[in-house]
Amino acid sequence: MTNAAQASSDLDSLVLGLEASCDETATAVVLRSADGRGRILSNIVRTQWEQHRPFGGVVPEIAARAHVECLDTLTREAMREAGVGFGDLSAVAATAGPGLIGGLIVGLVTGKAIALAHAKPFLAVHHLEAHALTVGLTEGLAPPYLLLLVSGGHTQLLIVHGVGSYERLGTTIDDALGEAFDKTAKLLGLGFPGGPAVERAARSGNAARFELPRPMLGRREPHFSFAGLKTAVRRAAEHVAPLTDQDACDIAAAFQRAVNDCVRDRCARAMEIASERLGASAPRHLVVAGGVAANEQLRTTLHELAAERGYELHAPPIALCGDNAAMIAWAGAERLALGLRDPLDASARPRWPLDLAAAPAIGAGVKA
Numbered sequence: 001m002t003n004a005a006q007a008s009s010d011l012d013s014l015v016l017g018l019e020a021s022c023d024e025t026a027t028a029v030v031l032r033s034a035d036g037r038g039r040i041l042s043n044i045v046r047t048q049w050e051q052h053r054p055f056g057g058v059v060p061e062i063a064a065r066a067h068v069e070c071l072d073t074l075t076r077e078a079m080r081e082a083g084v085g086f087g088d089l090s091a092v093a094a095t096a097g098p099g100l101i102g103g104l105i106v107g108l109v110t111g112k113a114i115a116l117a118h119a120k121p122f123l124a125v126h127h128l129e130a131h132a133l134t135v136g137l138t139e140g141l142a143p144p145y146l147l148l149l150v151s152g153g154h155t156q157l158l159i160v161h162g163v164g165s166y167e168r169l170g171t172t173i174d175d176a177l178g179e180a181f182d183k184t185a186k187l188l189g190l191g192f193p194g195g196p197a198v199e200r201a202a203r204s205g206n207a208a209r210f211e212l213p214r215p216m217l218g219r220r221e222p223h224f225s226f227a228g229l230k231t232a233v234r235r236a237a238e239h240v241a242p243l244t245d246q247d248a249c250d251i252a253a254a255f256q257r258a259v260n261d262c263v264r265d266r267c268a269r270a271m272e273i274a275s276e277r278l279g280a281s282a283p284r285h286l287v288v289a290g291g292v293a294a295n296e297q298l299r300t301t302l303h304e305l306a307a308e309r310g311y312e313l314h315a316p317p318i319a320l321c322g323d324n325a326a327m328i329a330w331a332g333a334e335r336l337a338l339g340l341r342d343p344l345d346a347s348a349r350p351r352w353p354l355d356l357a358a359a360p361a362i363g364a365g366v367k368a
């Protein structure tokens, strides 16, 4: 560590975070103490679901405009709630990618303008890194750990070696898990956003009524695939059409169980690889993060798997699983503590892999 970095990590830091990469506009202020502990002083999230609902999914242009309309107000609100002024900040952090280009630009430009006007360092944050590091904020957990990252756009298994150091073990070769939930919900007429709707319906469903495939089960590399499962869900729905409420609940339950079996198997394989990479005596932590980490059945499945394998499962509180700016501010604070800064011409990066060295998965589409 350089002297400059040493000096930064010796100080408390107060960071404003801005998030506008998808369909949530979020602002937050986080305090990182010199000892590495974090505290959320404010955390404001405004979803755009009402604007997107008539279209059954996120419309990028509508998202970008909605971010523009409220980001200033929400920033003021976060500062007021935290009881701090811009002059008190140590840095400003904004999501630079991956995500929808329009929203990323809105968040970045706003963050850069605040940083420039108040002569503060600026941090262009990787959205997935922010999900990955959230457990540092909520539980003080430090790397290395095995991470299952499951969101609307990404499904990956990674070893988090440290801030900025990620080794991807597996990824999806087609749809992301959140996307599979969203598409299943749409197909079953369960509404938007899809994940919570499928979870709700599955609670009153009979998972055994429909037999659905478990793609990739038993494969050596811990990759995922959900496209075939989605097709099987459509076939099941067509087979019993017109769908009653109970039919939809039963298919949702069968889908959720299939997903859980897949995730369990892929995580078990990733645990074996992580042990080889980190050594058998390394601490065994499995972290689940991203929007789908809010799914209760998934958390239960991972708890069971972790217990079986001598791992400890760490999951952020539900409110911090979905997109939020506390995680952006925290990732910014962690980077600031390492002496890192980003230039004011840092650009938006709609596609931005966490592990730049990872080879594409065989058969992978553009999302891998």
Ligand code: KG4
Pocket (backbone or CB within 6 Å): 022, 150, 151, 152, 153, 154, 177, 178, 179, 181, 182, 193, 194, 195, 196, 199, 290, 291, 292, 293, 294, 295, 296, 321, 322, 323
């Ligand atoms: O991380 P996130 O908020 O946004 C992205 O960065 O993508 O993840 C959103 C995804 C959506 O696909 C949503 O349907 C899913 O997370 N999700 C859930 C649940 N809550 C949100 N999926 C399953 N069960 C849930 N309870």
Ligand code: ZN
Pocket (backbone or CB within 6 Å): 127, 131, 151, 152, 290, 291, 322, 323
């Ligand atoms: Zn996210």
